[in-house]
Amino acid sequence: MxxxxxxxxxxxxxxxxxxxxxxxxxxxxxxxxxxxxxxxxxxxxxxxxxxxxxxxxxxxxxxxxxxxxxxxxxxxxxxxxxxxxxxxxxxxxxxxxxxxxxxxxxxxxxxxxxxxxxxxxxxxxxxxxxxxxxxxxxxxxxxKGALLPHAIHSIVEWQGRTLENSRCLFVGNSSINRKLISYFHYKGARDLTLCTRTEGNVFHVVTTGWEVLERWDDFDVVVCGTYHDGYVLEKKEGAKETLLFDLSVPRNIDPALANHPRLKLYNIDQIGVMAQKNRxxxxxxxxxxxxxxxxxxxxxxxxxxxxxxxxxxxxx
The missing domain is CATH 3.30.460.30 (Glutamyl-tRNA reductase, N-terminal domain)
Incomplete structure (x- = not known):
């Protein structure tokens, strides 16, 4: 062949x-x-x-x-x-x-x-x-316990948070984000927002435009899973405590945000390493x-x- x-x-x-x-x-x-x-x-x-x-x-x-x-x-x-x-x-x-x-x-x-x-x-x-x-x-x-939604859920809990009490923002109407939204809702999350450039209905979520990214740190958990030639989340002075998950390559979130004392940033490789323990x-x-x-x-x-x-x- x-x-x-x-x-x-x-x-x-x-x-x-x-x-x-x-x-x-x-x-x-x-x-x-x-x-x-x-x-x-x-x-x-x-x-x-x-x-x-x-x-x-x-x-x-x-x-x-x-x-x-x-x-x-x-x-x-x-x-x-x-x-x-x-x-x-x-x-x-x-x-x-x-x-x-x-x-x-x-x-x-x-x-x-x-x-x-x-x-x-x-x-x-x-x-x-x-x-x-x-x-x-x-x-x-x-x-199923080793899949991406479970891995992210485990990190959220490990950081001392619960999905039920977290405001969650998903950036990008991608397949993986839709799966995460469904999984989060199943696990009790109710305050879910999807930031998207495209039209389309997604169950269990409030849909908004990209203007919400100006105040992304109002959310407890932000998940980025979209294609964009550049960062959609960048350095922000006085950012509030937020858990950030970057699932994209090229990355959606400026890696420099990992150095912010009130932010926790996990890229796809770091999530994979933590999930690998279940293999x-x-x-x-x-x-x-x-x-x-x-x-x-x-x-x-x-x-x-x-x-x-x-x-x-x-x-x-």
């Missing part, structure tokens, strides 16, 4: 370098280059066509030498195995997090609609999504074994189909 990947993630680099490369990947690569997956934990380009070594070198040249030491590459079955681990959520900072499956599907659909992808890339993503769905159904649905090494090993077997099975099917097409072409 002539497929490859070049990428960077939360394990291979710092958050600052991921921000820089996320912008560079977005500027340099489009659907003609393959499938570009960019999330808070990773930025990856999946490509095909041969010779793969030449494609790989050409992509590295376009990255202008930025962060080459932190990039990883996989080819063929290793690329397939990596994507399946990503979709399943076992390669995420928050073990088993579910939003990555939606993000991979959107990245694939976006590339598929804008450009004709190779047969190998179609097979890679269609079967990778199938494996991820099977993994969640069989192994990961019971691990079981035996369970991860089991999931990886199941994925490897599923990938090997799909690779065999791919080879058989390719051979069948070759025999048919020869016999005609």
């Amino acid at each position: 002539q497929v490859g990947i070049i990428g960077i993630n939360h394990k291979s680099s710092s958050l600052a370098l991921r921000e820089k490369l996320a912008r560079l990947f977005q500027a340099e690569f489009g659907p003609k280059d393959g499938v570009l997956l960019s999330t808070c934990n990773r930025t990856e380009l999946y490509f095909s066509g041969g010779p793969l070594a030449e494609r790989h070198s050409a992509i590295l040249d376009r990255l202008k030498g930025v962060g080459l030491h932190a990039l990883y590459s996989y080819f063929g079955p290793d690329c397939f195995n990596h994507l399946s681990r990503v979709i399943s959520g076992i390669d995420s900072a928050i073990f088993g997090e579910s939003d990555i499956q939606r993000q991979v599907k959107l990245a694939y659909e976006n590339a598929r609609q804008k450009e004709k992808l190779s047969h190998e890339l179609h097979y890679l993503f269609q079967k990778g999504l199938k494996i991820g769905k099977e993994m969640r159904s069989s192994f990961l649905l019971s691990k 079981g090494e035996k369970e991860i090993a089991l999931c990886e074994t199941v994925i490897e077997k599923a990938v090997a099975r799909q690779m065999q099917l791919f080879k058989k189909r390719k051979q069948a097409k070759w025999f048919y072409a020869v016999s005609c």
Whole structure:
């Protein structure tokens, strides 16, 4: 299978370098280059066509030498195995997090609609999504306690607050913010506000425009999860005590706010480290074994189909 990947993630680099490369990947690569997956934990380009070594070198040249030491590459079955681990959520900072499956599907659909992808890339993503769905159904649905909403809830309580008595502001009408709003409401939070640039109804929440950001420190908890080329929360003199959660890459909140004596700021990497305590090494090993077997099975099917097409072409 002539497929490859070049990428960077939360394990291979710092958050600052991921921000820089996320912008560079977005500027340099489009659907003609393959499938570009960019999330808070990773930025990856999946490509095909041969010779793969030449494609790989050409992509590295376009990255202008930025962060080459932190990039990883996989080819063929290793690329397939990596994507399946990503979709399943076992390669995420928050073990088993579910939003990555939606993000991979959107990245694939976006590339598929804008450009004709190779047969190998179609097979890679269609079967990778199938494996991820099977993994969640069989192994990961019971691990809701390790997901992002629970991790943030745990930090809020660890800081001596309760959701029931907290004013919460969510910046961005993103999928992850909508999940957090639903989770917070389920846990008893009632004072929920969504700051968004788009129209749309979200249950359990008061919707407002971006003017509310001028007084963001009136809230007890602020969660930023939106795409914005710049900080939406910046230094503010005399800020009140507020818990800040920045789920975005590039970041939405100026990291300098972490130095303010009355503010507590958690970025996506810090949240992941705290949530990682819930990960079981035996369970991860089991999931990886199941994925490897599923990938090997799909690779065999791919080879058989390719051979069948070759025999048919020869016999005609």
